[in-house]
Amino acid sequence: MATTNMVEKKVSIRLTGGHSFSWTAIEAKAEEVELLTHRTLLVPELMYTTEGTASSFAAAGMPLTGDDQVLAIHTNRGIMALIALERDEMKRLTEHFGEKMRYTTPLLRAVGNIEPTIWIFDAEDLIYIKVYDPKLQMAEVIRVADEADRELLMERLVDACDPKRYTLRLELEKSDKRRTKFYKSYFKKTVCE
Numbered sequence: 001m002a003t004t005n006m007v008e009k010k011v012s013i014r015l016t017g018g019h020s021f022s023w024t025a026i027e028a029k030a031e032e033v034e035l036l037t038h039r040t041l042l043v044p045e046l047m048y049t050t051e052g053t054a055s056s057f058a059a060a061g062m063p064l065t066g067d068d069q070v071l072a073i074h075t076n077r078g079i080m081a082l083i084a085l086e087r088d089e090m091k092r093l094t095e096h097f098g099e100k101m102r103y104t105t106p107l108l109r110a111v112g113n114i115e116p117t118i119w120i121f122d123a124e125d126l127i128y129i130k131v132y133d134p135k136l137q138m139a140e141v142i143r144v145a146d147e148a149d150r151e152l153l154m155e156r157l158v159d160a161c162d163p164k165r166y167t168l169r170l171e172l173e174k175s176d177k178r179r180t181k182f183y184k185s186y187f188k189k190t191v192c193e
Contacts, residue, residue: 032102039084040105042139073103081105107139116166123173154186163187
């Protein structure tokens, strides 16, 4: 699935590994492409080496296959994102957007505060999570199949992060009052963005 945001000229593309995605809604003049996939890692820029990429994915439980390519997204903030793509996905992105397109991931979105914070971007079947206390402690993408998975994830998160101490900053891919209420039931200090 592909969606486009005309105001910011940012395109979000959901990559599902092996499934084709539609280009019909994609604006050719997009300035940035946000890739939605669970096969995403954040790593310290100073420690990044091309040779260490495969072991980083393996350590995260996502070993690369011979058909995978890794897109390295550099920032000037001390961290970078690594996104594993199938060769065909990378080829189609390059053919459509060219070699110089700027790519990003929700894990690189700025949160903007230093108090104990949990940032969640709920993209339906993908949950992007970053924990700050006061610096970044954890960043991860979790796949969820249903509401039971989402509940288990939140129970584990509450066990690890005291909900009385942390503020939840919540973004939803699609506006959903029921889902907002679900998150607020775990964290009383919730800011919807």
